[in-house]
Structure formats: structure tokens, C-alpha cells
Amino acid sequence: MRLFRISLFAQVAVLGCNSGDNSVATPAGVPDSVHLARAVAGLRPAVEVEGRPVARWSLAERMAHHKVPGLSVAIIAGGKVVWAGGFGVKETGTTDSVTATTLFQAASISKPVAATGMLRLVSQGVVALDTNVNRYLKSWQVPDNKFTALEKVTLRRIASHSAGLTVHGFPGYAEGKPVPSVVQVLNGQKPANTGPVRVDTTPGAIWRYAGGGITVEQLILSEVTGEPFPALMKRLVLEPAGMTQSTYEQPLPEARWAEAARAHHADGTKVPGRWHTYPEMAAAGLWTTPTDLARWAIAVAAAWAGADTTLLPRAMADQMLTVQKGSFGIGPSVQGSGRSFRFGHGGANEGFRSNLLYYPEAGVGVAIMTNSDRGDALAQEFQYALAAEYEWPDYGPKRIREVARDSASLARYIGTYSLNFNRQTFPLAVSYQGGKLMFTFAGAPDGEELVPADSNGGFHGVGQGWKISFSGDTVRISPDSNMVIVGKRK
16 A cells, blocks of 8 residues: 655765766755765654654664665755765665666656646647547547536546546556556456546546546557657657656666666565566656656756746646646646745655655755655655755654643554555554554554544654544544545444
């Protein structure tokens, strides 16, 4: 379940830091080597509880804790990549170091990059954002029903996750397994391992994350241009953005395997067959590096500011970075305003976790890519350290106040709950250990402390900062403002 999961300089050396591509500008002030060394020694948790000691860890400690073999990062400051490099190894049990040019699966960060290509075609008049997509589809059509009779599925709604389409995400296909065509994926036909993509609520009515919709977008772009999706994205996005290492080819050509990090499970073991293949390329198929992702973000921001429209016309970049529904623009997540305005996206494929975040007005941000199912927690802790070093606006650990609750009042929440998420069920266990209420489930395998936020069943999860509330036999988990996962006591 993927719920969106020594001295300072010696620490860098111990981790096996390899810059690979460090011929970049350094802003005035503290040297970036100093910023980096302090950040590498100063990872911090998502939540800090008032009155408790403040935790600080080294990157080496947290890589070991989260069982993440390798991590690559590109740091943006002053609107430029100021440092790029790697830590750890491509594959556990080897000495093959991660560098700035190591390829990782970007997973869902593939979506906003693909949306860039779609918007380029909009600007050229090839497709329109607010037209019924069935006008463009040839080999497959969005099935009409009572919901599409009221409103239509459009590219704007697809890319902002408000088209009413189903299928949250994709598990990919292990090496040796048959890989379905895009039409088979959309129909949920074997060998596809996900259900059919259908409209089950009125298009435009709600925000709901749907990789299924992005796969419809992929088919549209290929059919209106007559080009294979990887070649189309190379022409429309990767080359104009300077993403020289990147490709949407699935599976990754064997000639490039040596460049790629291997996928790893949350327990540190290797994913069989190196990694999974994703025919859902627009939703999950991009192979890339943090440097290339940073270049994409900088190019989008330059278009948005009207400074450089090589990648996108300014009007298209403005629409991309304007909230359409929930907290999403056309492709990326967008939040804040002024210097605090930021955009980005996270990614979770089998054995890979990544994150991209950029503040265009402040000119600061980061792209982090890892080869582990636990890499998202590590990336978040590293981002908080980088945010402190580079003074990102409005970004840092959540600070909470603990409300006193006695053990008897906490005991009422102990038990096992069944969570319903994306039409699947997952167990959540709540227990009382060492004077603390703890919960354990697929997204928190080590268990997380629940800190009481009020006297009425409200809590904060210390590990991720999620809001969790209990009411009778019902539990509600809110990983972010767009998502609520509901469960019942068994």
C-alpha cells in the first residue's frame, strides 16, 4: 500500500558520495559543500512534539534505518542546480555506487512531465483541454454512462485528477511476466493486473487521484500524433527541457541496464528481476535522474515567468501551475503563494520512491530519487534538512502540542481495523506499548506513535505527520488535505 511512503564532511565520504555532474553554479554566501555537509548530518523528523528533545540524524543512519541502499539528489538554489550526486549503491550487496547520472524510475512524477507534452500539443492546436476526449480516441473509447451524460471527460480533468475515472495506480509487471497493451490496461483485460478504467462519478465533480486517467491521456497523445509515446515525449519534452539522460521506454532497453538502480523492497531485499515494467508510461514509466527532473522544473518555472518559453508557452505554463481541483494544477501538485508558491510531485513504483519540489519565486528546491519502498520517508527527512539549510519558505517539520491522555482513555482505541482504500482492504493495528499508543500498517511497517491532539479521539502520527481520528469503531486517516482513508474495527 502506497499511502502517499565523524565530522560533517567525513559523513559524505562514508556514504560514498559521487557527484558525477558537479559543474554547476554556486550562489553567493555559504559554499554548497558546507550546506550539503550540514544537511547530510541534520536529517529531521516530519513531526516535532513540543517539550520533547529534537531529533537529528545523519543520512547514513537513516539510510540504514529505512533500509534504503541508494539515493540520488539534485539541489536547486538561485534557480539553478547547485549540487547533484549520489549516496550508497545501485544494488545492495554490491559496490556499484549511485551517482548523479544513475537512472531511477520516476513513478508518478512521470505524470506532470507527460502533461507538459500534452500542453505543447494544446498550444499547437492538435488537442484541446476542454473537449470530450472520445473525439480524439480511435482504438478505444471512454464508455458512456449516466455520469458522462451529465459531463464529459476532458484532458484538463484527466491531468488534474478530476475526470471521475477509476484505477488509482499500477503495480507494474515483474520480469518474465506478459505485459499488456495500453488498450488491455484500459479494459482491465488479461494480462493486465488492474481493473478497467471507467467513469464512476460525474466528471469535474471531485478530485480523486487516477493513474487510469493518465493512461487514457497517453493513448490520446499517441493516437493524435501517430507517434510511439516514448518518441513523442522525447521530441516534445525531454529534448527541449535538456533531460538528456531520460526515457519513457518500457521496458528499459538492456543497453541501459548498467546505468540503472535496482528496485528494493521495504525490508531491504531485492525486487526479483531488477524492477517492474510499466506499459502505463505517462502515469509511471519515466526513467530519469534528479538532475533531469530539476531541469524540467526550472524550465517550467521559466516559462511560467515568461523568461524562457522554449519548453512551454507562458499561457500553458500558467494553466499548468494554476489549481484546477484539490491541490493539483494540470499535472503537478501546487500550493502556496508568493515566495511560498511551490509545485512538484511524488512517485512510488515497486521498489522506487522519489520526490520533486520547487519554489519558482524563491528559486529553491530539490529532486530526490531512491531505490527502495522506504525511500519516501528518507526523502522527506532529507528535504527538511535541506529546507533549513537553504531557507525554503514555509517548509519544515510539523510542530505539535501533545494533549495529556491517561492510559485508560487511550485503551478504547486498541484493536485491529480494516482500512478501505482504492477498493481494497488493509489491516491497521493499534496497540499500547511503553506508555505510548502505536499503530502499524502497510505504510508504517515499524509502527508509529500516535500523539493525542485533543481529548476527542484526534491524534497525529509522529512518523509521517498524518492526522488520525477515532469515533466509535471508525478510524479516519488523512495523509494530506486531499485524502481521507476510512476504516472499521474488526
